[in-house]
Amino acid sequence: MNGRQVSSSRARVCIQDVARHAGVSAMTVSRALRQPEKVSENLRRRVAEAVDRVGYLPNRIAASLSSSRSNVVGLILPSLRNSLFADTIQGISDVLHGAGHHLMIADSGYGLAGEEAAIRAFLQQRVCGLLLHNTWHTDAARRLIERVGVPVAEIGDLTPEPIDITVSYSNFEAARTMTLLLARRGYRHIGFVTLPLKDNARSVERQRGYLSAVAECGLAADPTLILELPSGIGSGAKAIDRLSEVNPGLDAIFFAGDVLAVGAILECRRRGWAVPGRIAIASFDDVDLLSFTDPPVTTVRIPRYDIGRLSAEAILDRVSGRALKPVTFDLAFQIIERGSA
Amino acid sequence: MNGRQVSSSRARVCIQDVARHAGVSAMTVSRALRQPEKVSENLRRRVAEAVDRVGYLPNRIAASLSSSRSNVVGLILPSLRNSLFADTIQGISDVLHGAGHHLMIADSGYGLAGEEAAIRAFLQQRVCGLLLHNTWHTDAARRLIERVGVPVAEIGDLTPEPIDITVSYSNFEAARTMTLLLARRGYRHIGFVTLPLKDNARSVERQRGYLSAVAECGLAADPTLILELPSGIGSGAKAIDRLSEVNPGLDAIFFAGDVLAVGAILECRRRGWAVPGRIAIASFDDVDLLSFTDPPVTTVRIPRYDIGRLSAEAILDRVSGRALKPVTFDLAFQIIERGSA
DNA sequence: ACAGCTCATGTTATCGATACCATCAACAAA
DNA sequence: TTTGTTGATGGTATCGATAACATGAGCTGT
16 A cells, blocks of 8 residues: 555545445446446436535546546637637637537737747647637747647638638738728828737738738828837827828828727817818727727727637537548628728 | 557657656656756756657646646636636736646636536636636535635635635725715715626625715615616616616716726717716726726726736645635725716 | 765556456347 | 347556655765
8 A cells, every 4th residue: 555645634536436336337437427328227327326425526637648638728819918809718618618628728928939838838738729819830839739739720810821720810801901991982091000010920911901902002102101009099099199290191090900999089089180081090800899989980890709619619620530621711801881981 | 458549640758758768767757857956967968858859748637647736727707708807817827827837717607507517617627726706606616615625716806705715806895985986076866887786796796885885975875876787888878878867867877897987978978968067977997998088987996917916826825835724815996086077 | 884864766556537348148030 | 049249337457647665876974
């Protein structure tokens, strides 16, 4: 007897104890719980009884080790603070929990190195799938994932070099489409405000979309029309300030993310500028607030909940062997035309 | 040889393989990785080399089972969609990941039964600690937690019957204080808008705080001044509508949560009502938007990030044995006086 | 020079469940 | 009656790491 330390107070109940109480073997208990249809009616009842008599809580850690099968999916986001991710998380969670799986969350701190660290940590936890919001990754991260062979879904953007599954929309097309809309409406000096570009494929793609549209329309690609600002409402006001100062002819601004546009609307009102009379405003991401401002803001709506739901489903399909090959879901974004442009 | 199915393609590397390559025992590898100071300089190097030659990823599942120690903390929120929780999650995550721990998240769907299910699931995953936003729980949930003996921190409110650790602020006092402020400012017909009360201790406490303040000031506890509405900006406008219709004398509204107040501000502007001239508005939770509206909104600021940080720290202290007893952190809320009241 | 220590490393049993195979009863087919 | 088949249950090795103890080399002090 190799008496390993056992915290005496709380008696850990294991499957053996249940087996004893039910007068069967551990194996049978395991089966009765996981494949009730495989055991006799009678046994099923006896086991169920024993389970709650002794207060048995199956040990998923042991089950995972034994079956080399995990029921945890890891999600890595740039930041947990950004409320835009909330819908996606809910979509993921709804699917996973509905299927008896669990969700682990980490943030990359908006950095590739941070993402790699999180991936490594999750692989050590033996997650059965990974959901990555980033589409840029370090080489080491890609190698790790490939070597382990874990299913991965990238959900932040469509990408030319997917690791595996992709469930997203085209940031490029979304930004391009919105810019074209502004041009079609007759705006000729369209400012563009982007969130930080560093390590952020989505921001870069949106900017490319803007530039592409501008070129298509034969408008000047004036670098003074572009501004990179940190997230937050305050940045909206700052953008109005800076862009209009340098570009007197400015007649529209496309805010490529977050709640920037709300700040801009408020700032315009403060200045007494008519929107869209004096300046038009467009946004990215349909935060519900945008429909309540005066005027309500024209924006790109992203199917965030669905991205979460579908990506989780794709991962589960892979985990369960129902699907085997990489797939790409190109979810449609939607332009919501409101009064601001 | 009991050939268990092994997916042949991806060779799982285990500690034994590292040991072989380094010419030492598995135990030594384990030590070299976890307690480098316990092995010779020389070995440390050889093991490190072997680790990345063979591409070893420690299996935390096996480690947990073997040591009966987990490095995963479970967090249960009423909903993942609510962006108010984002700061708290970030606080928790920062602490946990800084200590090599992980975060599992589930939502209770704003229901006690949902919470119990999530707790049970997390205990099966053998989390080393639980963070609960609710302070109301089913009896079964309380029994489960007690029997397992896992450290728990309740973070949504201070409570007279804590399970264990509490890290929060007093919803009652916060609401009471704000209501008193309004009364002191001379408002006599103070409306109160609450989020749904069902299964939600926080909402109930806030309402109690309001009622307590109203009573203290000798104002009438008029039930027509109280309105229960679902979350969302739209509810703000609806509240203005309904309350002012029934109560012509209404001179202030205290919105006890979420972004309700923003909707109200926007609605007032639409109606051309002066704030606070025609009606004063106060809010709960300092969403940054509230400081950008016109007028900016007087509100209660909750130290959400700190709640996350401190609760995670408290759990880790308990897990590591540094702390043993239940504690309560009563974090101060803060009244932010702005122009709306 | 030898008991007594310390420090580095190895051996073995174990955590709790599951995969795989063995077994055995009941029953159908020949 | 015998063989084959099906269905229910049990036995044993195993997943991959770690705790606890064992070992053995090098060192100290008297």
